[in-house]
Amino acid sequence: MMALFALPARAAPPQRIVSLNVCTDQILVGLVSKARIAAVTHLAADPTISAAPEKFAELSASHGSAEDVLARDPDLIIASAYSTPATVDLLTRLGRRVVVVPFPENIAGVRAAIMQIAVAAEADDAGAQLIADFDARVARVRARPLPSEQRPTALVYQVNNYVAGRGTLIDEALEIAGFRNGGAALRHVASGQTNLESILAAPPDVLVLATRPDTYKTVVGDNLRHPALSRLMQHLPSLVLPWPLWLCGTQHIATAIEQLSDARQALPTQSIPKR
Numbered sequence: 001m002m003a004l005f006a007l008p009a010r011a012a013p014p015q016r017i018v019s020l021n022v023c024t025d026q027i028l029v030g031l032v033s034k035a036r037i038a039a040v041t042h043l044a045a046d047p048t049i050s051a052a053p054e055k056f057a058e059l060s061a062s063h064g065s066a067e068d069v070l071a072r073d074p075d076l077i078i079a080s081a082y083s084t085p086a087t088v089d090l091l092t093r094l095g096r097r098v099v100v101v102p103f104p105e106n107i108a109g110v111r112a113a114i115m116q117i118a119v120a121a122e123a124d125d126a127g128a129q130l131i132a133d134f135d136a137r138v139a140r141v142r143a144r145p146l147p148s149e150q151r152p153t154a155l156v157y158q159v160n161n162y163v164a165g166r167g168t169l170i171d172e173a174l175e176i177a178g179f180r181n182g183g184a185a186l187r188h189v190a191s192g193q194t195n196l197e198s199i200l201a202a203p204p205d206v207l208v209l210a211t212r213p214d215t216y217k218t219v220v221g222d223n224l225r226h227p228a229l230s231r232l233m234q235h236l237p238s239l240v241l242p243w244p245l246w247l248c249g250t251q252h253i254a255t256a257i258e259q260l261s262d263a264r265q266a267l268p269t270q271s272i273p274k275r
Helices: 022-028 066-070 085-093 107-120 124-143 169-177 196-201 219-225 227-233 243-247 253-266
Strands: 017-019 037-041 076-080 098-101 153-157 206-209 238-240
Touching: 017 022, 022 037, 022 076, 022 098, 022 107, 066 085, 076 107, 085 098, 098 107, 107 124, 107 169, 124 169, 124 253, 153 169, 169 243, 169 253, 196 227, 206 253, 219 227, 243 253
Parallel strands: 017 037, 017 076, 076 098, 153 206, 206 238
Antiparallel strands: none
């Protein structure tokens, strides 16, 4: 008689997932049910940072200390490259399963981050669907005919005189939407500070603010309230592209690309200088 052997039981997917970064928060909540999320960061419900704060209202919030995380007895911890190294190291040494997600610097990186979290959470189908929806939205923008062959310059300007330079996620978003990154001449690599005088001396065709001038009341936002910038914006096309949409490399960058594309389509052709 043939002996029957029982197959080993398959471990259940993680049911107590803790996210240690506001960026991984936003991907995770799009992949698994809230019942499987033990905690997200305390920033997840902050509308000045989070692209979809309403999705986190009912979730437990953590400040990310090892003690706080361990108290929730997680079976999966999602961290980012910017998570506190000491915390990640301690949790790993204590035998907890920690997955560290690199910060996406381009569209391909966004796809990779989504799938990495989906695989770790055993939500492969949800990850594939989220990526398919994301790709479809980006593809629709790419397929939109531009009003002219000229690509206007768009400068992404933030509080504390930060501009987005080359090799950043928002740099690629501008290109997809039909712009040239005006910050490339000011910051040849990545993002960093510039001075308002440089912008006034060679203004872009379009000014893109990361926040409204009155969002931050402290000194870090004074550059957006400067009278010289206000005068420039009186005759320069501008828009506010909410920072939470592109602060993180998540599926929400698709919304930023769509808004940039709408602004490009609305730009009068005669206002774009030939270069």
